[in-house]
Amino acid sequence: MxxxxxxxxxxxxxxxxxxxxxxxxxxxxxxxxxxxxxxxxxxxxxxxxxxxxxxxxxxxxxxxxxxxxxSPMCKYAIAGPDAEAVVNRLVTRDIRKLKPGRVAYCIWCDEDGQVVDDGTVFRYGPNEFRLCCQEPQLSWLEDIAWGYEVTIRDVSxxxxxxxxxxxxxxxxxxxxxxxxxxxxxxxxxxxxxxxxxxxxxxxxxxxxxxxxxxxxxxxxxxxxxxxxxxxxxxxxxxxxxxxxxxxxxxxxGFLLPKIDFLSAQTVLRADRAVTPYELGLDWLVALDKPHFNGRRALLELSRKPPRRKLVAIEIERDKPAHNALVYHRKSREVGMVTSALWSPTCKRNIAYAWLDAPYGQTANDHLWVEIYLQKEIRWQRRMARCHPVEKPFFTHPRRTATPPAEY
Structure with a gap:
């Protein structure tokens, strides 16, 4: 120790x-x-x-x-009479339902409904919030807050x-x-x-x-x-x-920017930006709340199936599918793996993969990943069957037990 x-x-x-x-x-x-x-x-x-x-x-x-x-996380203090309105305009969740002394996982989008970043919103009081996230967001927050009576500070x-x-x-x-x-x-x-x-x-x-x-x-x-x-x-x-x-x-079951998805602010190619529906984060979008950034676009996007989707998959055998391509019937390329792991606790070969529609949505059969293994400086190609599953892979009652059991 x-x-x-x-x-x-x-x-x-x-x-x-x-x-x-x-x-x-x-x-x-x-x-x-x-x-x-x-x-x-x-x-x-x-x-x-x-x-x-x-x-x-x-x-x-x-x-x-x-x-x-x-400590390196980006942290922003948002305070003032209009703090709730500003945060509620920023994120897709309805922050009015978040009580003081509580935290909520949130995402926020640009005007086209593409995800800018995800993070956690801490509510310390009626008019006092803190946003924690991976990427710098000060200029974005200042644009959102224009015209509101609110103070935003980078307290990272x-x-x-x-x-x-x-x-x-x-x-x-x-x-x-x-x-x-x-x-x-x-x-x-x-x-x-x-x-x-x-x-x-x-x-x-x-x-x-x-x-x-x-x-x-x-x-x-x-x-x-x-x-x-x-x-x-x-x-x-x-x-x-x-x-x-x-x-x-x-x-x-947590996603990571720059690994599983890219921010709409940083992509060089327009088709690399993603929506909450493509990320499987529909539950974070409250279309029934007042106007927020990207609402109009998200309302339209909600009426049709996503063109692609990030899904959890389980893979046969025990070799992680790092950066693997996904095929249908071993011939048609239909997606790619972003994060992969042989889970020591779950004893499962797990991954997240982007799959083009309809694969991963209505068509889940005959999917294979192409895994390359290096054994004594020689590379071997292996095709392993996979299938979409529900996330998270790891769940344990102690995560939510209150009070936690004595360990």
Whole structure:
């Protein structure tokens, strides 16, 4: 089990390969534990992709508890008398139904009904919101808010964040004295304190498991980290990188921008943008609410089947279908795989794939993926049968149990 670095530890610089990137609020602790020295660029921060081994980190998510630095996420504070109206105009869900102290997963679209991004909306009060997302959205938000009495601020560097995920995460927080944390419902927000540092804690995450996200001022970040690591010795706490998290999010049915779909703001080819209906996110579109961006186009699109669809598929045998093409009757190309994984927990070969209509909608038979395997520097081609399935692949009662069981 990883021991916490002390507050007196010598600062560890960002490796030369990532020169120009900003060390995040937890960088000194992460660098001391990053035995692989495997880093990636996440919104200008040096973020670990793997610290020890992907296998250890993945199984810690499903059997213990894990820490992942989510400080690089884009975060925007939206406040003022018209804050609700602005957020409701931005996203496709009806934000009027979101009560203070709650979080909602949302998407937002351009005027053609094409998805710009997805993220989470935190409602802290009647006129106070925070939007968390993967891509920069400040200019888009300012356009949406034109003419409204509202203030929008980019607070990405003002808030440090940690994702604490796994079966023992609630017990660990109780060990730290967070009284009442066991009563926090999924997508709820609570105010707590760790090591004298004020926290906003949400029961949210990207793993599909029991878990929480902890938000704090950067100046208190290391004190919170050290307290978590000390308490986590008895709860199997392990620090993880992006690669293990990516495995868990595929199992949990979460989509990732730039991997499973592209933002309508960044595509170079018009046909690469996608709609909520193509992503299978119809349930996030409230056409009966007042006007929002893209509503007219989405209303028209809702009247006809999507031209293509991102679907969950299960594949025969055990070789992941990374970047594979999908064929009908082994001859006609009808789609492509975006994310793929042999799931260690589900013991299934799973993936997400874009399929042209009618495949994946009304025609689901005789679908095959073309997998290439490298064995001792020689490539082998394998055709494996697949079929669409319901997502998520991984579900467990502990994700929503309130209070969570003792682990």
């Amino acid at each position: 990883n021991a916490p670095a002390t507050s007196a530890a010598r600062p560890v610089p960002v490796p030369q390969v990532l020169s120009g990137l900003e060390p995040g609020p937890f960088h000194d602790r992460l660098a001391a534990l990053n035995h692989q020295q495997a880093w990636m660029n996440w919104m200008g921060y040096a973020s670990p992709s793997v610290l020890d081994t992907v296998e250890f980190e993945y199984f810690a998510i499903r059997n213990q508890s894990t820490l992942f630095d989510i 560097r003002e808030i440090a964040g940690l994702a604490l995920q796994g079966p023992t995460s609630c017990a660990l927080l109780r060990d730290l004295g967070l009284d009442g944390i066991e009563s926090l419902k999924p997508f709820g927000i609570g105010s707590f304190d760790i090591a004298g540092v004020a926290l906003s804690v949400s029961r949210t995450g990207f793993t599909g498991d029991l878990g929480y996200e902890l938000w704090m001022a950067p100046e208190g970040a290391l004190a919170v980290w050290d307290a978590l690591m000390a308490a986590g010795r008895l709860r199997g706490l392990r620090v993880i990188g992006y690669e293990a998290l990516d495995m868990a999010r595929i199992e949990a």
